[in-house]
Amino acid sequence: MIEVRNLTKHYGSQRGIKDVSFTVEKGEILGFLGPNGAGKTTTMRILTCFMPATSGTAKVAGFDVFEDSLQVRRRIGYLPETVPLYTDMKPPVYLAFVAGLKGVPYRDVKKKVAEVMDDVGLNEVAHKYVGELSKGYRQRVGLAQALLHDPEVLILDEPTIGLDPRQIKDIRNLIKGLAGKRTLILSTHILPEVTMTCKRVLIINEGKIIAEDTPDNLTQRLQGSMKFEIRVLGADKEEVREGLKGLNKFKNINHLTGEGKDNSFRVEMKEQRDDIFKELPVFFAQKKWGLRELKQAGLSLEDIFIQLVTEEN
Amino acid sequence: MRNFLLIFQKEIRSYFNSPIAYVVITMFLVLSGYYFYNVFASFSTVSFQALSDPMLQRQSGLLNITERVVRPFFGNLSTFLLIMLPMLTMRSFSEEKKSGTIELLLTYPITDAQVIMGKFAGCFGIFSIMLLLTIPCFGFVVAWGQPEIGVIVCGYIGVFLMGGAFISLGILISSLTENQIVAAVLSFGSLILFFMLGFAATKAGPGMRDLLNYISFIPHLYSFAKGVINTADIVYYLLFIFVCVFLNMRALESKRWRG
Ligand SMILES: Nc1ncnc2c1ncn2[C@@H]1O[C@H](COP(=O)(O)OP(=O)(O)O)[C@@H](O)[C@H]1O
Ligand SMILES: [Mg+2]
Numbered sequence: 001m002i003e004v005r006n007l008t009k010h011y012g013s014q015r016g017i018k019d020v021s022f023t024v025e026k027g028e029i030l031g032f033l034g035p036n037g038a039g040k041t042t043t044m045r046i047l048t049c050f051m052p053a054t055s056g057t058a059k060v061a062g063f064d065v066f067e068d069s070l071q072v073r074r075r076i077g078y079l080p081e082t083v084p085l086y087t088d089m090k091p092p093v094y095l096a097f098v099a100g101l102k103g104v105p106y107r108d109v110k111k112k113v114a115e116v117m118d119d120v121g122l123n124e125v126a127h128k129y130v131g132e133l134s135k136g137y138r139q140r141v142g143l144a145q146a147l148l149h150d151p152e153v154l155i156l157d158e159p160t161i162g163l164d165p166r167q168i169k170d171i172r173n174l175i176k177g178l179a180g181k182r183t184l185i186l187s188t189h190i191l192p193e194v195t196m197t198c199k200r201v202l203i204i205n206e207g208k209i210i211a212e213d214t215p216d217n218l219t220q221r222l223q224g225s226m227k228f229e230i231r232v233l234g235a236d237k238e239e240v241r242e243g244l245k246g247l248n249k250f251k252n253i254n255h256l257t258g259e260g261k262d263n264s265f266r267v268e269m270k271e272q273r274d275d276i277f278k279e280l281p282v283f284f285a286q287k288k289w290g291l292r293e294l295k296q297a298g299l300s301l302e303d304i305f306i307q308l309v310t311e312e313n
Numbered sequence: 314m315r316n317f318l319l320i321f322q323k324e325i326r327s328y329f330n331s332p333i334a335y336v337v338i339t340m341f342l343v344l345s346g347y348y349f350y351n352v353f354a355s356f357s358t359v360s361f362q363a364l365s366d367p368m369l370q371r372q373s374g375l376l377n378i379t380e381r382v383v384r385p386f387f388g389n390l391s392t393f394l395l396i397m398l399p400m401l402t403m404r405s406f407s408e409e410k411k412s413g414t415i416e417l418l419l420t421y422p423i424t425d426a427q428v429i430m431g432k433f434a435g436c437f438g439i440f441s442i443m444l445l446l447t448i449p450c451f452g453f454v455v456a457w458g459q460p461e462i463g464v465i466v467c468g469y470i471g472v473f474l475m476g477g478a479f480i481s482l483g484i485l486i487s488s489l490t491e492n493q494i495v496a497a498v499l500s501f502g503s504l505i506l507f508f509m510l511g512f513a514a515t516k517a518g519p520g521m522r523d524l525l526n527y528i529s530f531i532p533h534l535y536s537f538a539k540g541v542i543n544t545a546d547i548v549y550y551l552l553f554i555f556v557c558v559f560l561n562m563r564a565l566e567s568k569r570w571r572g
Contacts, residue, residue: 076420082416084413084417103422
């Protein structure tokens with residue numbers, strides 16, 4: 001459905017993306033993962049015909065984004081990162097305007113707008129101006145405008161950025177509902193987001209694709225570095241450090257925060273699958289220390305990058 | 314056509330959703346109304362004096378209402394438009410660039426030409442409302458004297474065409490910057506330059522003089538105010554608009570190139 005070959009984009013002398021290639025099959029959900037400035041937005045803007053690449057080609061449904069721009073744009077629904085909307089219109093009016101531009105037949109516009117507003121849950125704010133809506137609702141209007149012409153391809157640029165946790169959950173559920181019949185590309189800089197929604201992940205950094213895999217495989221590769229955060233009461237920093245070292249299960253015992261007899265550490269397991277949750281409390285009980293917190297450290301994107309980059313070298 | 318109408322409608326709506334349309338139309342009417350009142354009042358004073366003063370009666374043109382009221386009025390309309398129209402056009406593309414809405418607009422399946430023409434038509438619509446509201450002034454002229462209706466009609470056609478030219482240039486300039494103030498100042502400045510080209514013509518050599526005179530706004534405006542519709546003048550304005558729209562399309566394209 002989407003075929004990207006050796007796509008390169010320079011902004012003046014500044015690098016946008018370099019030699020990006022990938023394909024997306026019909027009906028697939030692709031996650032585009034990378035830190036800020038990695039080139040996610042740049043790639044999406046080229047795919048949506050907002051700007052052309054410096055070199056390389058991109059095809060959507062067999063049409064070149066530069067040669068057959070109109071054909072491509074007919075098939076794409078796009079939600080830009082900043083969700084730029086006309087603030088002086090009410091959602092139904094705005095959506096009717098967009099539906100017209102996207103070629104929804106006159107007699108279907110009303111029906112289609114009502115349908116999409118239902119789908120994304122906009123009915124309770126239909127009477128407000130877009131400018132007065134909360135970020136979460138604005139995101140929904142943005143999603144709605146992308147969906148109006150039933151596009152074969154949906155491109156969503158960081159659809160959950162800047163939302164509160166409840167809104168994030170709602171939007172993710174919406175996106176999951178959209179998947180299935182459509183081809184979907186979703187960018188994000190948060191790992192759990194792709195593991196929750198995508199079947200395949202591209203990791204992009206500094207304009208280059210550095211890995212491509214399923215979320216499961218990616219997580220598998222990360223199992224080698226099981227990290228935990230431990231908060232201990234009732235002992236000094238050094239005392240705890242010695243104690244943990246004595247267990248001979250951890251490497252890299254780092255003090256995170258705390259002072260006196262309340263300290264947090266981040267530790268890394270030497271081997272996988274040790275039942276740390278059983279053994280540590282017993283050990284602490286012997287020592288008469290309080291175990292205030294014991295949790296698996298979140299698999300941050302930074303971890304992946306460090307992992308991937310060091311693997312490459 | 315549908316896309317064009319949708320953009321047109323959206324532009325008109327957003328002019329009236331903000332205070333811009335109201336403020337510009339009101340200010341324009343206040344200025345032109347006040348100016349009209351003044352030329353008309355001084356014309357009537359002179360007319361009354363002329364009743365008892367044969368000297369005044371003999372001065373040709375002094376009592377010609379077309380010459381004394383209609384023509385100066387159209388001349389001044391162009392000045393007011395020169396100030397007011399950049400205020401209308403400045404937001405056209407700049408606002409969309411600033412707020413980012415251009416990113417969505419340009420990724421919809423519509424052509425650049427439809428976007429530009431829709432925006433042009435929207436602005437031209439506001440301008441038409443503004444100009445048509447000055448017609449009641451001429452109600453007085455027709456009620457009080459016998460002006461040449463042909464001159465009035467020609468004057469309006471001329472001002473409409475000139476407004477179109479101002480608007481096309483203003484929209485072109487607003488597509489070059491995301492700052493509305495910069496767009497307004499640049500449009501304002503370049504319009505004045507187009508007026509002043511006529512000044513330079515008086516000092517230039519013969520070939521150059523014709524060229525400068527053709528490019529400048531002033532000669533074209535005067536011929537309409539004389540009550541003649543000259544094909545060359547119509548062609549001038551239409552060409553001006555065409556060139557601006559063409560450059561505007563290039564500007565949008567190059568925006569795509571450079572990102
Ligand atoms: N309009 C622009 N002008 C100049 N540089 C840009 C522009 N847009 C993006 N860049 C640069 O291109 C790189 C990739 O940016 P972007 O695609 O926005 O990354 P992401 O969306 O992954 O955060 C960054 O280094 C950024 O500074
Ligand atoms: Mg981005």
